[in-house]
Amino acid sequence: MPRISNKPIQLLKGFKDILPEHQKYWDFFMGKALVLLQSYGYGRIDLPVIEQTNLYLKGTGKHTDIVSKELYNFEDKGGENVTVRPEFTPGICRAYIEHGMLNRPQPVKFYAYGPVFRHDNPQSGRFRQFNQLDLEVIGSENPVVDAELIIIAYRLLESLGLSVEVRLNSIGCPECRPEYITSLKQYLSSGGRKKSLCENCRERYTKNPLRMLDCKNEQCQQVFKEAPQIVDFLCDQCKKNFMEVLEQLDDLGVLYQLDVRLVRGLDYYNGTAFEIYLKQDDLTKSQSALVGGGRYDGLIEILGGRPTPASGFAIGIERLISKMRELKIEPPIHKKPDIFVAQLGSEARKECFRLFERLMSRGFKVAEAFSKDGLKNQLERADSVGAKFSLILGQRELLDKTIIIRDMQSGIQEIINYDKVMDVVSKRLETASSSVKVYIDKDNANKGSDKNEVEISGPSGKDEPIDKNKKPKYKLNPSSDDNERTINRL
């Protein structure tokens, strides 16, 4: 057992609390995601956070950074080597095999959502615990699946108010990739190029040569500028599949860039691989991808299943939310409460509890501050939550069988018959939501017969995020020179 020190206990490095005031971004994100996921027919899967370490050694790949440097793994009390998941993909494939999902109508479309763990060096946008929304489609080799996944990710980010750009490549298959690797190695072995590569690339040269291409080192990038490109080595099938994905994206106006050096950091990919970035982002920053994914037709077989094609992606939610906050994109404000119930005195509080429940059961959006005693404090709370009306019940009103209704915007108060409170509230809200100049009708009040004219603004009803820096909409069918050059060569 470690010694218990007297120092205040703080968060671990690379971990973050998500405070109540930030939950609105998470709710907004998941709300938008669920609409898309339901429309496209994805079913939720929840997996254990801990799996056998072998799942990731085999699945994610021994030579990936995630496995070789970043795994949170340990021996459990039974002596089994286990790992806290660094990604969802191998776990979902394991579940697909273990539950015999091959026998279901194919493809099976999954989504999973939750924390993943990588013991990386924490920095801006890079955490040790972060959350992913992960989508996997298992059991179809049709490239339309790749296009659908890209479109879902793209539309989701757009719907949050972010202008994004897809970067994509095809990294070939076990048929065509070896020839490309040979050619790449030949290029690097000649003219002393290999010697000028960074230590990491020299190590990858033997262990994981394709990964050299996305090295962020300036000097390595220079060397790879003139290197052979995988698009020139794709077999007919890979070429055809990739072209079909691009055609779909063109058709739907998805903004993309071909990136011949995009290879992804996990071992299982083949064919279409993609990442999504914020348009105005600095693409040289290695931690700036918001989404990463691609096809992985060999993984189910590697994990012991029958050969089954698959494709998927994951969104890094912390990165996404920090971009939204940087760009001052505010989620729409939740519908404000219609009614705030305020009380004065213990008997009135008891009655207010009952009234609160009745209002809720009639479908009104209600708020309260029953733990506060003073009326001033309670009305301040009513103001801060944006209630349209407050109902105020004190000892006197209890005796008189009345209640006070206060228009929170105008401050006008009236005494109404307690038995008619539901009807009055409904009527007032109906009038308020019409967002026009209205008359406060006092026909239910015990005293006073004048009609007071006040301005009441209706609910904003806004559903779209507010992007204060919103740039003009994305271009349709971009045809940057790079895209055209690469497509022509395919």
Ligand code: HAM
């Ligand atoms: P990945 O590229 O490792 O792919 O991660 C996906 C996304 O997770 C990244 O684009 C990024 O937004 C976020 N992310 C990654 N590492 C960190 C970190 N240390 N801190 C914060 N956010 C991070 C995968 O995980 C694959 N399983 C995706 C996939 C699904 N491919 C096929 N299916």
